[in-house]
Amino acid sequence: MRQHLLLVGLPGSGKSAAGRMAAATLGARFVDVDQLIEEQERLPISRIFAERGEAAFRELERRQVRSILSDDPCVVVPGGGWAAQSGNLEEASGRALIVYLRAAPEVAASRAAPHGDRPLLAGRDPVARMRELLARRRACYEAADAVVDTGERTVGEVGAALVALARSKAGW
Ligand code: S3P
Numbered sequence: 001m002r003q004h005l006l007l008v009g010l011p012g013s014g015k016s017a018a019g020r021m022a023a024a025t026l027g028a029r030f031v032d033v034d035q036l037i038e039e040q041e042r043l044p045i046s047r048i049f050a051e052r053g054e055a056a057f058r059e060l061e062r063r064q065v066r067s068i069l070s071d072d073p074c075v076v077v078p079g080g081g082w083a084a085q086s087g088n089l090e091e092a093s094g095r096a097l098i099v100y101l102r103a104a105p106e107v108a109a110s111r112a113a114p115h116g117d118r119p120l121l122a123g124r125d126p127v128a129r130m131r132e133l134l135a136r137r138r139a140c141y142e143a144a145d146a147v148v149d150t151g152e153r154t155v156g157e158v159g160a161a162l163v164a165l166a167r168s169k170a171g172w
Helices: 015-026 032-039 043-050 056-071 088-092 107-113 128-142 155-169
Strands: 004-008 030-032 076-077 097-101 146-149
Touching: 004 056, 004 128, 004 155, 015 030, 015 043, 015 076, 015 155, 030 032, 032 043, 032 056, 032 076, 032 088, 032 107, 043 056, 056 076, 097 155, 146 155
Parallel strands: 004 076, 004 097, 030 076, 097 146
Antiparallel strands: none
């Protein structure tokens, strides 16, 4: 049976770009969960964090992913913190092939930096912050069903690796 393809990894690991590319090749729907939350709440993620707090954001995120996973299989990309919230991975396992896009903190920081709206990275040394996030999340990310290294690869190569995984392991 076909499963969702769900991508986890640090902000800046390339989840959205590679996921979008893989979805296009597979003819799958692509869902960027941050974008969906911003559209539904009509607020940028940074304002949701600032005005309602991180816990409220995590709850919106948990519910959105739950609802996407109960629908037809697609390529789904939650924000980098989703996998580290207790219960989320367990709930997705069996319904989604979970793939960890692995990037070194230095690489993730350099890719994430230009794209602005990431409250957990704002105003601090981004590499140090990425290292901290990875230290806390590594075990969750590594619990994924498969790993794709993104450091030396182009978005096209990572997308192609995702397509191959979707075909060989997720019934696409
Ligand atoms: C977060 C990552 C962001 C976004 C929010 C929190 C995190 O998504 O969900 O800023 O905790 O790592 P990206 O991973 O797409 O940047």
